[in-house]
Amino acid sequence: MKAAAPAAAALAAAAWLGPGAAAHCAPLARILGVPLRLDGPARGVALTFDDGPHPQGTPAVLEALARGNARATFFLVGEQAERHPRLVGELLAAGHEVAVHGYRHRCQLRLTPAAVGADVERALEVIGGLCNRAPRRYRPPYGAFTLAGLRAVRKAGLEPLLWSRWGRDWRARTGAPEIARLVTRELRTGDVVLLHDADTYCDPRSWRHTVAALPAILAAIEERGLKAVTVSESSAR
16 A cells, blocks of 8 residues: 555656646646636636637637637737737737736746746736736646746736646647537536647647637537636636
C-alpha cells in the first residue's frame, strides 16, 4: 500500500500537469480550485474560443455566432491581440467576452515561475489595455497549469478556468461533424466548451472545420433548451 500511494500521486500529478489533460482530472481540479464548469443561470452553456484573434478565423466565428444569436468568451493570446487590435474591438462590440490565454502561447511546464508571472502580467496589460478594462479570467495554453502559474494568475487578479467539453478542433483531421458530435454528446447545463478560432498554434486551416461545425452545435444547444452564454453571465465552479 505504501508503494502504491506515491505511484497514484504521480499518476494524478501527470494527469493534472500534462498538456490538455487537466480538464479531465476533475477531482484534482476541484482540490486546486480550478473550475471546469459553470454555476449560474439555469440552462446556460459557455462556448469558449482559444488562440485568437485571427484575421480569418475570428471574423468567421463571429459571423456564425451572430447568425445563431449566440454569445461566447474568447481567450486571447496577447501577441495576437497586438497584431489584430481591431478584432478585439469587434469582439466586444458584438457582446462577447474577452479573457486571457497568455501573452505568448507557451506551456507553463516549460517556463520558470518568473517567466510564467511575466507572461501573465504582460498579457493582462496588453489585453486589458485594448479592452479598456481588466479581463476577469485566464486559461493557460494547452490547459496545463503549474502551481507557480496558478499563483501568478491569482496574484494578477484573474480567475482560472478550464473546460468540461471540447471538440478536438485544433487537429485538421477532425472534421466538422466530429467536432459537433464531441461537443454536443451529453451536453448539459453548466458545460464549458473548448473550441478554437485560430490556427496560429495548431494545424493550418483547422478553424474552418470549427466554423462549419458551429451551426450544428448551436442548433443542438437550442434543441435541448439550453442557451449559449458568456462565462461572465455565470459564475464558475
